[in-house]
Amino acid sequence: xxxxxxxxxxxxxxxxxxxxxxxxxxxxxxxxxxxxxxxxxxxxxxxxxxxxxxxxxxxxxxxxxxxxxxxxxxxxxxxxxxxxxxxxxxxxxxxxxxxxxxxxxxxxxxxxxxxxxxxxxxxxxxxxxxxxxxxxxxxxxxxxxxxxxxxxxxxxxxxxxxxxxxxxxxxxxxxxxxxxxxxxxxxxxxxxxxxxxxxxxxxxxxxxxxxxxxxxxxxxxxxxxxxxxxxxxxxxxxxxxxxxxxxxxxxxxxxxxxxxxxxxxxxxxxxxxxxxxxxxxxxxxxxxxxxxxxxxxxxxxxxxxxxxxxxxxxxxxxxxxxxxxxxxxxxxxxxxxxxxxxxxxxxxxxxxxx
Numbered sequence: 523x524x525x526x527x528x529x530x531x532x533x534x535x536x537x538x539x540x541x542x543x544x545x546x547x548x549x550x551x552x553x554x555x556x557x558x559x560x561x562x563x564x565x566x567x568x569x570x571x572x573x574x575x576x577x578x579x580x581x582x583x584x585x586x587x588x589x590x591x592x593x594x595x596x597x598x599x600x601x602x603x604x605x606x607x608x609x610x611x612x613x614x615x616x617x618x619x620x621x622x623x624x625x626x627x628x629x630x631x632x633x634x635x636x637x638x639x640x641x642x643x644x645x646x647x648x649x650x651x652x653x654x655x656x657x658x659x660x661x662x663x664x665x666x667x668x669x670x671x672x673x674x675x676x677x678x679x680x681x682x683x684x685x686x687x688x689x690x691x692x693x694x695x696x697x698x699x700x701x702x703x704x705x706x707x708x709x710x711x712x713x714x715x716x717x718x719x720x721x722x723x724x725x726x727x728x729x730x731x732x733x734x735x736x737x738x739x740x741x742x743x744x745x746x747x748x749x750x751x752x753x754x755x756x757x758x759x760x761x762x763x764x765x766x767x768x769x770x771x772x773x774x775x776x777x778x779x780x781x782x783x784x785x786x787x788x789x790x791x792x793x794x795x796x797x798x799x800x801x802x803x804x805x806x807x808x809x810x811x812x813x814x815x816x817x818x819x820x821x822x823x824x825x826x827x828x829x830x831x832x833x834x835x836x837x838x839x840x841x842x843x844x845x846x847x848x849x850x851x852x853x854x855x856x857x858x859x860x861x862x863x864x865x866x867x868x869x870x871x872x873x874x875x876x
Contacts, residue, residue: 527864529854530842531672531817532694532715537859540769547765558765563758568765572754575768579726582771582780583703592725592746593754593764598624598693598712601723602631605689605708608746609664610636612736617641617662617686621678622649622671623848624691632666641665648849649674652812658684663735664707670695672715673846675819675853676812681705687731695816696724697774698858699784707731716816716857718767721760774858783858790856790865791815797869803827804872807849821851827875834871843868 528535551558552567561568576591583589594600605628610616615637618629621644632638639662642653649671658665664687670677672694681688687707694715703709707728714720725746732747742748742756749756774783795813798804798820807819822828835843845851854868 524839526839526841527867528841528860529856529864529868531846531853531855532712533720534715534855534857535859536718536766536770537773539773540766540859543769544762544766548762558762561761563755563761568761571761571765571768572759575764575771576754578768578771578775579724582697582775583726585703585726588728588730590727590729590750591754592727592749593759593767594723594725594749595721595760596723597720598691598710598723599627601691601710601725602628603635604744604746605664605666605710606632606635607737607741607744608732608735609687609689609708610735611663612636614663614735615639615661617658617665617684619643619653619656619665619667620645621652621668621676622674624671624693625666625668628666628668628691636663644676648807649676650807651809652676652678656682658682658686660685662686664689667691668693670814670816672814672817672853672855673819673849674808675806675814675817676808677814677816679812695814697771697780697783698787698816700780713763713767717770719763721763722767724767770859786862787815787856787858790860790862791818793862793865793869794818794854794856797872801872803875807851816856818854818856819845819849819851820854821845831871831875834874835868838867838871840864840868840871 547558579591616632617639619642620626620629620640629638641658642656644651644653665684666689668691689708690706692709693712696711696716698716709726711724713722727746798806803823804820805823843852843854845853
């Protein structure tokens with residue numbers, strides 16, 4: 523097979539080892555003569571998968587028993603509704619940071635359940651920077667932010683001190699850099715950006731924050747407490763994406779953990795940004811201080827070179843480089859599994875355009 527250099531923003535590149543083990547599990551899982559796709563989610567073989575998939579997250583994040591790990595369906599966008607449903611008090615309000623399309627989507631859903639104050643936004647400047655110098659007081663039920671913005675190529679380099687709960691959508695940079703994860707009361711992430719295939723969403727939540735909204739007769743499928751009580755199997759879970767996510771996290775753990783991944787990701791990003799900064803034909807969409815290590819969004823300064831550049835990167839075996847339809851240009855996603863050799867191929871192509 524002619525393997526491509528996969529810069530797709532999601533579903534994303536995964537380690538080859540994960541593909542191989544996942545493929546074997548589909549044919550014969552654990553040597554039991556059945557496919558992973560046909561066994562019961564209540565079987566001891568899959569219960570063991572779920573138990574380890576939950577445990578490894580807490581090991582990687584260095585979190586204790588006061589946190590619970592959930593694997594849920596419906597994508598990270600479902601969390602736009604589940605977060606306010608479970609955390610916003612009846613008649614209460616929440617603070618949101620508006621840093622891009624997905625943050626705006628979260629704000630839109632939260633407004634359907636209560637009052638939302640946008641404490642900072644870069645929308646008026648096409649989300650080209652991360653807002654700073656805002657405050658979040660105790661009058662809010664929680665503060666919501668998005669750590670990395672796949673479309674615009676920005677990333678929060680630090681997180682504010684707030685006098686309320688901290689909620690973060692880490693869909694596109696989870697497990698890519700070292701953080702004090704205990705600073706967050708709830709973290710959620712769609713798997714398909716950095717830790718597995720589409721179809722499952724990771725939720726990491728401090729248990730003590732639940733059950734305080736005053737909301738009666740909670741809808742069971744939207745109630746974190748229900749999913750916690752059933753250990754992520756309140757209903758049939760997305761078995762294959764959870765297994766593939768476990769394999770991905772095991773690969774991460776066995777290759778130096780988050781600290782080593784961060785070093786690799788910084789090296790990849792530096793290689794590409796250095797070329798963009800030194801090559802007059804290219805420029806980024808965002809300010810330098812807020813550049814993402816995961817998603818490098820950039821554009822040509824001379825559109826007459828577009829056909830030449832497009833033909834060159836496609837001929838080099840590069841895939842998934844087109845920018846998001848709302849922004850245009852190009853986007854190179856540098857997720858954990860992307861080797862630096864692929865970045866070098868892209869850089870060499872950029873150097874070849876005259």
